Amino acid sequence: MKPRVRFAPSPTGYLHIGGARTALFNWLFARHTGGTFVLRIEDTDAARNSQAAVDVILNGLRWLGLNWDEGPLTADATGASQGERGPYFQSQRKENYQRRAEALLSRGLAYEHDGAIKFKMTREPITIPDLVVGNVVRPLTDREEQDPDWVLVRSDGQPVFHFVNVVDDLEMGITHVIRGEDHLSNTAKHIALFRAFGVEPPKYAHIPLILNRDGSKMSKRDQGASLTTYLEEGFLPEAVNNYLCLLGWSPKDNTEKLSLADVIDRFDLPQILRHNAKFDFEKLVWLQGEYCRDLPPERFYELAVHAFAKAGVDTNQFATGYVKAALDTCRGKIKTFAELPAYAGFYFHEEITYDPEAAPKSFVVENKPRVEKLLAAFGNLATFDAASIEAALKTTAAELGVKVGVLIHPTRLAVTGHPHGPSLYHLLEVLGKARAIQRLERALGPEGFGK
């Protein structure tokens, strides 16, 4: 029998990075084994749910490329879905839960108490066979000793998480439950319920949690906790996927950069680590840079234009050829698209603000006549391309008896406002002779050397 796995998020308005990894591991297992990946929306908490909150989940999974074989097609709980085991929204499965509760009631495995329905929990320790952790024996805690039974259906008629989760997994034919380790202890309840229904529980694989750098639990407000952040900040899904794979799973051969296809090939449950991992944003950024550098030009332009738009710069007001030429000088230089507007904004606006730390070093009196001489040399150039610019600059430097850097630094600052940036020769070519000269002249005035 082919495995059937599921990702069952609750629509809270954001998708936790740990949840995204749980989805990823389920998806990888399904793809590795040729099984089925089911998406089920646990929208039992009516007060918190909205289609917008479901969209966050759907969009996040789509962005990562984690396609589901069964589940909703839209964020509308009553809308279309794919698969034979629906509905895939818990809010649409009320009758199933009611029927299951009545079955337990009629067989004396559950009972009413204060208007709620409680499950007769076994008093014996339960062994949880876990594919990652091994056999875990879970006895009752001291509080559970007082009253081991637990609520299946609240007095207001709402079934609780543990109940609906088991009913759905049972009815959807889930064979492997891959989820966060925070559910490990609760699995005893789930196993007892499956047995009460007369079926063998699925196989369990509890994966370690993702923690903050300080070891604390990653919650909604923590930096990097929301998948949407990466989507909005111009990260690449392939980089995020790659990084997530490396948290709690290892290819064991020192490979760091793996495509999803590679991981599908090599992924399996026993290789999953047992200890929690701390989220290392720096390493994610490194991987992002690796993927960013290898991006096909068209995709790079697309993401770059989006990043500028987000920063309030409409690159569509410039000629396409100019924009592409400008962006080409940035390729391989930046790691995240979020840094692009600051890095290359000088291409798209004329107001250059000189870096306050670099200006006093570059705009010194002895450099002024040098830059004036360079300006004259530029003015004499018939063709203003990178090679000519480089030649002119080097010739000028030689005539002045200074290193090229002496001219390069003030020129870069005058033209871009920054001490760092794309190749000077190439960016000058893209900017064009008129604008280059204009910016150099301004720097020679009171706002630059004049100060």
Added chain:
RNA sequence: GACCCUAUGGUCUAGCGGUUAGGACACCUCCCUUUCACGGAGGUAGCCCGGGUUCGAUUCCCGGUAGGGUCGCCA
């Protein structure tokens, strides 16, 4: 409080009784270079503690400690 899981440099990890404890990120130095980045060459830094088992423990066992999780009419 009870129960469960975990423990290799700052971080992610390889290791499954004998290794100069390997790789990656980050950090430092140098080289390349018009800056930055890339690339290249080096470097700092690690087996939580204590008992066993063993000829020999990072590795196996027990205890401790630390971190995380669970014990809801939250999910």
